[in-house]
Amino acid sequence: MPQPSSWFSSPDDAASRLAASGYLADAATATTAYLAGALEKPLLVEGPAGVGKTELAKAVARVTGAELVRLQCYEGLDEARALYEWNYKKQLLRIQASGDQSWEETHEDIFTDEFLLTRPLLTAIRRDEPTVLLVDEVDKTDVEVEGLLLEVLSDFQVTIPELGTVAAVRRPFVVLTSNATRELSEAVKRRCLYLHLDYPDAQREREIVTSQVPDLDERVGTMLVEVVHRLRELDLKKSPSIAESVDWARTLVALEIRDLDPKAVNDTLGVVLKHASDHEKALKGLKFAG
Amino acid sequence: MSSGLVDRHISFLEALRAAGMSVSLAEDIDAVAALGVLAWDRRETVRAAYAATLVKKQSHRPTFDALFDVYFPRMVGDGVGGADRRPEPDNARALADFRDELADVLAEGDQQAMLDLAAEMVGRFGAMPGRGPGLSSWSAYTALQRVAPGELVDRIVRALLVEGRVEDDARREAGRRVGGFTAMVEADARRRIAEEKGPEHVADVALRPSIDRLDFTAARKADLEQMHREVYPLARRLATRLTQEHHAKRRGPLDFRRTVRASISTGGVPLVTHHRPKRPHRTELVVLCDVSGSVANFAQFTLLLVYALRDQFGSVRAFTFIDHVHEVTSHLRPGADPGDVLADLAASTSHAALWGRTNYGRALVKFEESYADALGPKSSLLILGDARSNYSDLHLDVLKRLAGSARHAWWLNPEHRRHWDTGDSAASRYAEVVPMVECRNLTQLGEFVHDIL
Structure with a gap:
């Protein structure tokens, strides 16, 4: 029997609440988001840049009233930046100030909460309010960090040698995003639910663009989405993302362009295409009629 | 009395495993748990639940969808x-x-x-x-x-x-x-x-196997187009991975001066050490590829991948041959559109043939005569082909000299290892001189390129 979870009560509930906050999720996204909440498993979202992977985590936080804790991954990220660190400067001060106190006492004193700098992973686990933990661009980290994530993701606990094991009071809703520049390890994938986000179909993209840029003329919006879709078919170095089509719509509104004719496209194409060779190819590929 | 649902679930998972997807027991249990918290009134919901818990790689998705349709059909009969x-x-x-x-x-x-x-x-x-x-x-x-x-x-x-x-x-x-x-x-x-x-x-x-595991030699026209589209993302993935790995190994010898300077802010205790960057060495790559009909696709993909990765190499020179050698380096100009590059390469195939019958021995001799200067102590030689030389003289001594003058030499063979040495294939005789690697699909190609860099 389906049990209501504390995050979403059903896939439909997830879809409608996310839509109300401005994130238009398709059926698979809504179902997977609901499952991530109901099964309390981390959600790994993969897909090309700019299809709303990070936005999904933000939207979940928004609609459930949870706080978003974000860990931005980059290469060279280590335990000290991801999990926790001892505030050694403060510890040094404490030792110098201790005077003739015995070492045992000082030692007891300097490894306490007061000297602990919590980083995103530990922060998310220690919070007793609803939390959405976003681990952004996991594929950018080194393999060692994945090992670190394993303990956090499977048991939601962190072991600090001096303090003991800190277990989650309340399991956070974990979203990991990846651009798939590198294959994540099997171990991480096994612990996660997987969702592949791709470019949306024309109708959904139109809805997204209109919801983000309400001032956009409907006819221009339709044409814009059509052009963006044709650009994606052109086998470019970098296909335009949803974020970029929204930017394009904003540009058109700002420039008060009412008609997407070849000239207008040529003038503003720089908003969606960021390579010179793509630009040329697009102009060749987009043969406008009339 | 069993409803057969569990049996169907188990056999579905078995089929996924047989199709090459690694589905662990933990994921199996996740899938059942996911179905437990969902309503089953819509087929797409069930599909999404299975996909979220079992498919962890997008390239497996087509296989998954096909199998799902077979095991959980849309309807029965008409x-x-x-x-x-x-x-x-x-x-x-x-x-x-x-x-x-x-x-x-x-x-x-x-x-x-x-x-x-x-x-x-x-x-x-x-x-x-x-x-x-x-x-x-x-x-x-x-x-x-x-x-x-x-x-x-x-x-x-x-x-x-x-x-x-x-x-x-x-x-x-x-x-x-x-x-x-x-x-x-x-x-x-x-x-x-x-x-x-x-x-x-x-x-x-x-x-059918997924696109990255599909043999080059078994690809249909539609598959080839899809493969072309895969080459650039593959190159990008490889390049990112390589940069990351190079960075991880970047720590050179200790930079004493910077370490001491940094230690001043922590009261003279060197908490963080600083290192001098390591100077990366870049390989000069010489590619010699067979472009005769049987292996043309494979040669194209490899050249395209090498082209896409050219920033990673010091320099790239490419030669094509059937029974005559022709240099195609000029087609691999930077910034060009990969589609155009491919078309140029295909057009230049005719220069690589005199009689049109593959002759490895003759091609090697011609290469040594005209382009021996391309190989030096810094360069790596990469030969692409199926080593099927129509029973002609193999000129193993020439290959030995060429391989000797380069720093490394490899031979990529697009045929399955079990077909080597069948018919006119001289695979193992060439393999004695130059290490030969089986390279049948995009995954193997990607792995190989990663390993040599």
């Missing part, structure tokens, strides 16, 4: 509406009527109507009656041959033009709809066969 429909006559008139209906539906582009028609089409025109019960079958091929949706493209284009679409756009859209419909017909035939003979039967025979 469906609810079809069961009490009168059997339609199967004659030329009925066929023409059906094609008209199909053209209208395709012009509208209604997915549900297309699905219904695909099922109807296999039921009416794809039946292969057997001699007894259990021997009858269904053929998507027969149905597609008879109805020939491909010939409807012009009609669909006309209908789309009336809607105000542009010619090129309409043609592309029509092609896509016909392609989608063909896939639906194939899926429906699989569904019907699975119904009669059991899903295991279909799972074994009707599925």
Whole structure:
């Protein structure tokens, strides 16, 4: 029997609440988001840049009233930046100030909460309010960090040698995003639910663009989405993302362009295409009629 | 009494594993847990639940979808509406009527109507009656041959033009709809066969390997196009991975001065050490590839991948041969469109042949005569080909000299290892001189390129 979870009560509930906050999720996204909440498993979202992977985590936080804790991954990220660190400067001060106190006492004193700098992973686990933990661009980290994530993701606990094991009071809703520049390890994938986000179909993209840029003329919006879709078919170095089509719509509104004719496209194409060779190819590929 | 649901679940997972996806027991349990918290009233919800818990790699998704359709079919037989429909006559008139209906539906582009028609089409025109019960079958091929949706493209284009679409756009859209419909017909035939003979039967025979595991030599035209599209993302993935790994190994010797300076802020205790960056060495790559018909695809992909990764090399020189050597380095100019590069390479193939019969020995001799200066102590030699030299002189001594003058030498062979040394293949004789690596698909190619860099 389906049990209501504390995050979403059903896939439909997830879809409608996310839509109300401005994130238009398709059926698979809504179902997977609901499952991530109901099964309390981390959600790994993969897909090309700019299809709303990070936005999904933000939207979940928004609609459930949870706080978003974000860990931005980059290469060279280590335990000290991801999990926790001892505030050694403060510890040094404490030792110098201790005077003739015995070492045992000082030692007891300097490894306490007061000297602990919590980083995103530990922060998310220690919070007793609803939390959405976003681990952004996991594929950018080194393999060692994945090992670190394993303990956090499977048991939601962190072991600090001096303090003991800190277990989650309340399991956070974990979203990991990846651009798939590198294959994540099997171990991480096994612990996660997987969702592949791709470019949306024309109708959904139109809805997204209109919801983000309400001032956009409907006819221009339709044409814009059509052009963006044709650009994606052109086998470019970098296909335009949803974020970029929204930017394009904003540009058109700002420039008060009412008609997407070849000239207008040529003038503003720089908003969606960021390579010179793509630009040329697009102009060749987009043969406008009339 | 068992409902058979668990059995179906288990055999579905078995089929996924047989198709090359690694589904662990933990994921199996996750899938059941996910189904436990969901309502089962919609098939797509069940599909999404299975996909979220079992498929952790997007390239596996087509395989998963095909198997899901076989194990959890959309409907049984002709469906609810079809069961009490009168059997339609199967004659030329009925066929023409059906094609008209199909053209209208395709012009509208209604997915549900297309699905219904695909099922109807296999039921009416794809039946292969057997001699007894259990021997009858269904053929998507027969149905597609008879109805020939491909010939409807012009009609669909006309209908789309009336809607105000542009010619090129309409043609592309029509092609896509016909392609989608063909896939639906194939899926429906699989569904019907699975119904009669059991899903295991279909799972074994009707599925193709995913695109990154598909052999270069077995690829169809559509597969090749898809592979071309994969080459750039693959190159990008490789490049990112390489930069990351180089960075991880970047720590050179201790930079004493910076370390001491940094330690001043922590009261003279060197908490963080600083290191001098390591100077990376860049390989100069010389690619020598066989472009004769049998391995042309493989050579193209490898050249394209090398081209996409050229920033990672100090310099790249590329030569093509069949029985004569021709330099194609000039085609690999930076910033060019990969599509154009490929077209140029294909056009220049004729320069690589005198008589058009592959002759490795002669090609090696010519290479040594004309381009021996390309190889030096900093360069790596990469030879691509199936080592099938039409029983001509192999000139092993020349290859030995070439390999000796380069820093490294490799031979990539697009054939499965079990075909080496069959017929006119001289694989193992060349392999004695130059290490030979089997490289049949994009995954193996990617791994190899990663390893040599």
